[in-house]
Amino acid sequence: MTPLEIFALAVFIFTYALIISERIHRTVAAMAGGSLVLLANIVPWEKVPLYLDLDTILLLAGMMIIVNTTRLSGLFEYIAIKTAKLAKGEPIRVLLLFSVVTALISAFLDNVTTVLLLTPMLIYISRLMEVNPLPFLLSEIFASNIGGTATLIGDPPNIMIGSAAGLSFNEFLVNMGPIAFLDLILMVFVVYLAYRGTLKISPEKKERILRTLEGLDERAAIRDLPLFRKSIVTIVIVVLFFFVHDKLGIEPAVVALFGASLLLFWSRENPEGILEKVEWATLFFFGGLFLIVGSLVETGFIGQIAQWVTSHVHTEGEAMLVIAWFSALASAVIDNIPFTATMIPLIKAMETSLNTYPLWWALSLGACLGGNGTAIGASANVVVIGIAAREDIRITFMDFLKIGMLIMVLTVGAGVGILWLRYVWW
Amino acid sequence: MGLYSSFIGRKFKHIAGKKYEDIIKHYREFLLTEEERQIPEINSILMPLDRYVKNVPEEVYETISAYEARILLVYILDSQVFELVRQTLSPEASEEFRRKEEVMGEELLNNVAKKLESYGLKVQRRMFFGNKSDDVIRMAENYDMLAISKNYGSEITKTSPISPLVLKIIQHLEIPVIVY
Numbered sequence: 001m002t003p004l005e006i007f008a009l010a011v012f013i014f015t016y017a018l019i020i021s022e023r024i025h026r027t028v029a030a031m032a033g034g035s036l037v038l039l040a041n042i043v044p045w046e047k048v049p050l051y052l053d054l055d056t057i058l059l060l061a062g063m064m065i066i067v068n069t070t071r072l073s074g075l076f077e078y079i080a081i082k083t084a085k086l087a088k089g090e091p092i093r094v095l096l097l098f099s100v101v102t103a104l105i106s107a108f109l110d111n112v113t114t115v116l117l118l119t120p121m122l123i124y125i126s127r128l129m130e131v132n133p134l135p136f137l138l139s140e141i142f143a144s145n146i147g148g149t150a151t152l153i154g155d156p157p158n159i160m161i162g163s164a165a166g167l168s169f170n171e172f173l174v175n176m177g178p179i180a181f182l183d184l185i186l187m188v189f190v191v192y193l194a195y196r197g198t199l200k201i202s203p204e205k206k207e208r209i210l211r212t213l214e215g216l217d218e219r220a221a222i223r224d225l226p227l228f229r230k231s232i233v234t235i236v237i238v239v240l241f242f243f244v245h246d247k248l249g250i251e252p253a254v255v256a257l258f259g260a261s262l263l264l265f266w267s268r269e270n271p272e273g274i275l276e277k278v279e280w281a282t283l284f285f286f287g288g289l290f291l292i293v294g295s296l297v298e299t300g301f302i303g304q305i306a307q308w309v310t311s312h313v314h315t316e317g318e319a320m321l322v323i324a325w326f327s328a329l330a331s332a333v334i335d336n337i338p339f340t341a342t343m344i345p346l347i348k349a350m351e352t353s354l355n356t357y358p359l360w361w362a363l364s365l366g367a368c369l370g371g372n373g374t375a376i377g378a379s380a381n382v383v384v385i386g387i388a389a390r391e392d393i394r395i396t397f398m399d400f401l402k403i404g405m406l407i408m409v410l411t412v413g414a415g416v417g418i419l420w421l422r423y424v425w426w
Numbered sequence: 427m428g429l430y431s432s433f434i435g436r437k438f439k440h441i442a443g444k445k446y447e448d449i450i451k452h453y454r455e456f457l458l459t460e461e462e463r464q465i466p467e468i469n470s471i472l473m474p475l476d477r478y479v480k481n482v483p484e485e486v487y488e489t490i491s492a493y494e495a496r497i498l499l500v501y502i503l504d505s506q507v508f509e510l511v512r513q514t515l516s517p518e519a520s521e522e523f524r525r526k527e528e529v530m531g532e533e534l535l536n537n538v539a540k541k542l543e544s545y546g547l548k549v550q551r552r553m554f555f556g557n558k559s560d561d562v563i564r565m566a567e568n569y570d571m572l573a574i575s576k577n578y579g580s581e582i583t584k585t586s587p588i589s590p591l592v593l594k595i596i597q598h599l600e601i602p603v604i605v606y
Contacts, residue, residue, distance in 0.1 A: 022436050077453065116445055120453045128463070212463050220456040281440075375434065379441050386438025387446055389431065397430050 004042055008295040011036050015292055020334055027281040030288030030338075037295035044298075051294030055163035055253045056156075057283050060110075062256025063153060066238065067113050068277040069263045070231040076113075077221035078228070079105070080121035085216065089209030091131055091199040092192065098122055099139045099188050103147030103180070107154045108239060111144040111380040119387045128209050133393050135195035137384050138400070142187045142372050142407050144380040149368035149415075150180035152252055153242065156286075157340040157367035159252075164344045165360045168246035175361050179418050183369065183411035190410065194403055227267050234263040286337070293341045302342075306349030316355050317424035320362040321416060323347070327366025328412045332373025332405075340367045358423035365415040373408035375400040466602055468493040472569040474562050475501050475534050477527065478589070479575040482538055486606045490573060491545035498550045499538055500565065501531035505555040528553065559591045563598045572596075573604040 001009075015033035019026045037043050043051055070076070083101045087094040098118065105114045122140055126133035148155030152162040152172040162172060192199070201209075222228050238259035241248075245255050264271050296302045313319045323343070330339050340363065347359050371378025375385055375397050385395045471490060490497065503524070512520035531553050539549045554561075558579050566572050572595070576582055579591025588605065596603050 022433065022440070025440055074452075077456075081456075112441060113445075116442055116449055120450050124453070124457055208465060211465065212458060215458060217456065223452075375430075376437065382434055382437040383442045383446075385434050386442060389434065389438075390446070 002299070004040070005299040005301055007040055008037060008042050008299045009301060012292055012296055015288075016334070016338060019338060025281070026335070027285040027288070030285045030292065032288070034288030034291035037291055042295040042298050043291055047294070047298070048291070051290050051297075052287055053160070053163055053290050055251055056159050056290075057286055058253035059153065059159050059163070059251075059256045060156065060286070061278060061283060062253060062258075062260040063110065064278045065260035065274055066231075066234065066256070066263055067109050068274050069227075069260075069267060069269055070235065071113070071117075072224060072269065073228040073231050074221045074223040075228055075231055076105075076117035077121075078218050080118050081216050081218035081221055084121055084125050085213050085218065087125070087213075089125075089129060089201075089206045089213055091129055091201060094122075094125055094129070095136060095139055095192065095199065096188055098136065099143040099184065099191075102140050102143040103150075103184050106144040106147030106380075107150045107180070108235070111148050111155065111378070112383050114147075115140060115144050115380045115384050116387075119384055123388070123391050123393065125209075125213075128212055129201055130205070131201060132195065132198040133388070134395065134399065135191050135199065137388055137393070137395065138403060139188060139191045141378075141381050141384050142191070142404075143184060145368060145371045145378050146180050146183045146187060146411060149183070149364065150177045151242075153256070155368045156337050158364050160337070160340050160344060161360050161364050161367075162252065164348065165356070167360060169242040169252060170246065172364075175419075175422075176364060179365065179415040182414055182418070186410050186414060187407055190407060191403065227269070230263065230266050234259055234266070237262070286341075289338050289341045293338075293345060296342075297345045302345045303349050306346050309346070310350050310353045313354075315424075316358055317420065319350070319354055320358050320419060320423065323359050324362035324366045324412060324416045324419070327363050328370035328373065328408060329366075331367050331370030332377045332408060336367045336371055336378060343367075358419060361419055361423075362416070365412060365419065369408060369411045369415065372411065373401075373404050375404070377404070377408075466570065468495045468570045468602070470569045471495045471497045471571045471573055472562070472566050473497055473499050473538070473573045474558070474578060475499060475531070475538060475575075476504075476558060476578060477530055478577040478580060479534065480577070482541070482575070483606055486573060486604065487541055487545060489604060490542070491547060493571070494547070495570065496548045496550070497542055498552065498565075498569070499535050499542075500562075501535055501551075501553040502558050502561055503527055503531065503553065503555045504558055506557070508555065559594050562595050566595075566599055566601060569601065571602050571604065572599060573606065576605050 011033050015029050018024055018029035038045070038048070079101060083097050084094070087097045102114060102118055118140060119137065122136050123133055126136050145155070148158070150173065152158055152167065152169045158172060161167065238255060241250070241255040241258070242252060245252055264274065313322055327339065327343065343363055347356050347363060350356055350359070371381065375381055375395070381400070385400070388395050471493065508520055508524060511523050535551045535553065539551055542549045562572070574592055574595065576588045576592055578589055580589040582589055592605060596605065
């Protein structure tokens, strides 16, 4: 190994250690690592735009602007109350409906925002029903990670994979959509089986809950009716554009930025206020991370690992299995964003000896669904557990692990099975 | 476990920031509080009527009938108005005004009582001279609920969609109120 390779690897390992330990903010760790590899000129300045992956960063920025503007209208609270009323105070219906709604919203908007907005309502209903809130909160976490798997914009790893491999929104929907759908059914079934004893309430109590829920007015949640309507129209337009972006030859990032500009222009909201709420820390985290991984590519380290992997894996089927399960297990314990950032160049380097098309789906599957494995597997998990703790609801690491691992194994297993049928057996 | 909790707490802070506080604040504005969630036991309902209450909507009858409570319909003739008519016009004019007001009151009381009885409710009727707001506030102390028209005591306008009398009454009560 050359001194430069050793330095790049040391920066990579040290940054990852800082990200995992959370001793300092992960953005600061990534930015420091990124600037170090630039300072050492491992990544030449002229190659920075290449490694920075503006597709991913701008797509995230665009979607953040849309979500932050839409939030001001009260649309998400409206959906939460409407869902609560539809559930009619029946615990099983609450479990099912909130899982479906969470998965659907997470498929199109970011998971953290989705759970931040739906969890307060879920806690409110479970308190109203006087039942254990654990199955509802857990199913919400699982559903948000499963829903995010379904689309190109559902989860940051998918955005990164889509951008790196040039995969379209429709390709994601066709390949990952059916898997996410099947996994959602599986997940609800498993959570129901595991907690069915705590999901029962008396008819009298149900009647009382129903009356209270009927008393809630979803229209009261709408803070700005014109903005509410404009947000819905913009989201519909953006989603429609996502469906046809590959046919029009437009990048997903352009669609998101167009949607963001349209909503800002149409709503006349103060852009400074909205832009302040964009999670710049996350965007800089991505930027720094991409540069650190870029340094491993530049030094040839990634290429060597890819060679080693391809010499041990002989077929696409084998590679698919290895990538899916390795990604799932790794994402269960480490942040799936840096993990995906590392895996992308590795899979790209395998292009010379393997058909990597099915491997991207295996990576997406593992990186997104692996998050369900442990309490710290994905951002949505951490957020919901954090909210629960604030509301005096304790979800221990073991509480989560017992059912999370089972869900992870089942959903990844089902997904790998479908991919296997599609790309190997068929 | 303490280490795990602090780890989650730290990550949550980094990921969600102060967003959750804003969201939960907004939810509190429209979710029912613990106190509001308690369904009160309603055994008696006071229902004041007067010349400004033209009709009682069907939904009000349906809502009230759900409680199976005894109902007192009360028609208060404003004694101050009669005194003013007597002083400014004549005792005869005041008497004529009283007679017409009583006929109108009897008719309204009968109509509303009949309708409530058709829902199987026990209804009592009272008509007397008094103060429309003070007497309602005083009587309401012995009842579990008040059902009052937003027109009670005066006509309403676009800028004032609830009569000042109703506003005064509901500000003084601690029992649940239906304003129709």
